[in-house]
Amino acid sequence: MSERSERLDTSVVIADQVRMGFGDVEVLRGVDLEVDAGEVACIVGPSGSGKSTFLRCINGLETVEQGSLRVLDQQVGFELGNGKYHPWSAKRFATFRTDIGMVFQRFNLFAHQSVIENVMCAQVQVAGRSKKVAHDEAVAQLERVGLSEHAHKKPHQLSGGQQQRVAIARALAMHPKVMLFDEPTSALDPELVDEVLVVMKALAEDGMTMVVVTHEIGFAREVGDTLSMFADGVIIEHGRARDVLDDPQHERTRNFLASVR
Ligand code: ADP
Numbered sequence: 095m096s097e098r099s100e101r102l103d104t105s106v107v108i109a110d111q112v113r114m115g116f117g118d119v120e121v122l123r124g125v126d127l128e129v130d131a132g133e134v135a136c137i138v139g140p141s142g143s144g145k146s147t148f149l150r151c152i153n154g155l156e157t158v159e160q161g162s163l164r165v166l167d168q169q170v171g172f173e174l175g176n177g178k179y180h181p182w183s184a185k186r187f188a189t190f191r192t193d194i195g196m197v198f199q200r201f202n203l204f205a206h207q208s209v210i211e212n213v214m215c216a217q218v219q220v221a222g223r224s225k226k227v228a229h230d231e232a233v234a235q236l237e238r239v240g241l242s243e244h245a246h247k248k249p250h251q252l253s254g255g256q257q258q259r260v261a262i263a264r265a266l267a268m269h270p271k272v273m274l275f276d277e278p279t280s281a282l283d284p285e286l287v288d289e290v291l292v293v294m295k296a297l298a299e300d301g302m303t304m305v306v307v308t309h310e311i312g313f314a315r316e317v318g319d320t321l322s323m324f325a326d327g328v329i330i331e332h333g334r335a336r337d338v339l340d341d342p343q344h345e346r347t348r349n350f351l352a353s354v355r
């Protein structure tokens with residue numbers, strides 16, 4: 095038994111037969127996944143297979159309809175009271191989400207704000223920090239992603255790769271306990287992909303727990319601990335990232351990896 099599998103109490107995400115859909119369309123059809131503290135869990139799979147929906151369930155943007163989803167020791171969206179489960183209040187959701195950083199394919203920076211204002215905004219408005227504290231934190235996080243000199247520029251003055259690094263700094267400034275990445279490099283020109291992956295790799299080396307939807311197979315191999323292959327709303331193959339990449343067991347995994355390599 096590996097050291098990792100003995101540390102069951104350190105699981106950050108435990109999905110057990112997670113199901114959800116939109117109307118008649120079943121999108122997640124029984125997803126099982128466990129992510130331990132400090133682990134980098136990579137997710138691959140064809141478009142429409144439910145990867146983004148699953149990430150949205152993890153941070154409570156979508157509601158799981160069946161099965162169990164525990165994140166940071168909480169049943170996402172529900173709490174037990176008087177022997178019954180009750181939905182969380184909006185405030186409880188907001189508190190929960192401050193522990194979960196999310197980075198999207200599109201960076202969604204505020205165009206009219208400077209880089210440093212973008213990194214300060216949620217700290218002040220959501221976490222209730224003072225401007226001084228938020229500013230110092232933003233300076234530190236911009237340095238971490240290598241953008242100190244660009245703090246006072248507007249997003250449009252930066253490349254796509256730089257903008258995505260700002261989005262990562264903005265998420266990190268909230269001191270999340272887990273980071274979710276949804277195809278963070280898919281919208282970037284090829285020459286800008288590496289600078290974002292370098293930042294993500296450093297984050298992994300700092301011990302951050304990360305769930306990363308990506309088709310960057312080199313990143314998954316080098317940085318990923320586990321790799322899960324989504325297809326039609328379930329994980330059809332899961333294992334150590336290197337094992338799955340070197341010797342995929344499922345034909346759909348083999349075909350998919352061949353198409354993105
Ligand atoms: P992936 O990220 O793997 O490409 P998604 O999770 O985005 O897949 O989508 C999975 C399926 O759910 C798709 O068929 C998509 O059309 C559907 N879907 C996603 N979001 C919604 C929504 N808000 N309303 C209806 N259908 C949705």
Ligand code: MG
Binds near residue numbers: 145146147276
């Ligand atoms: Mg997606």
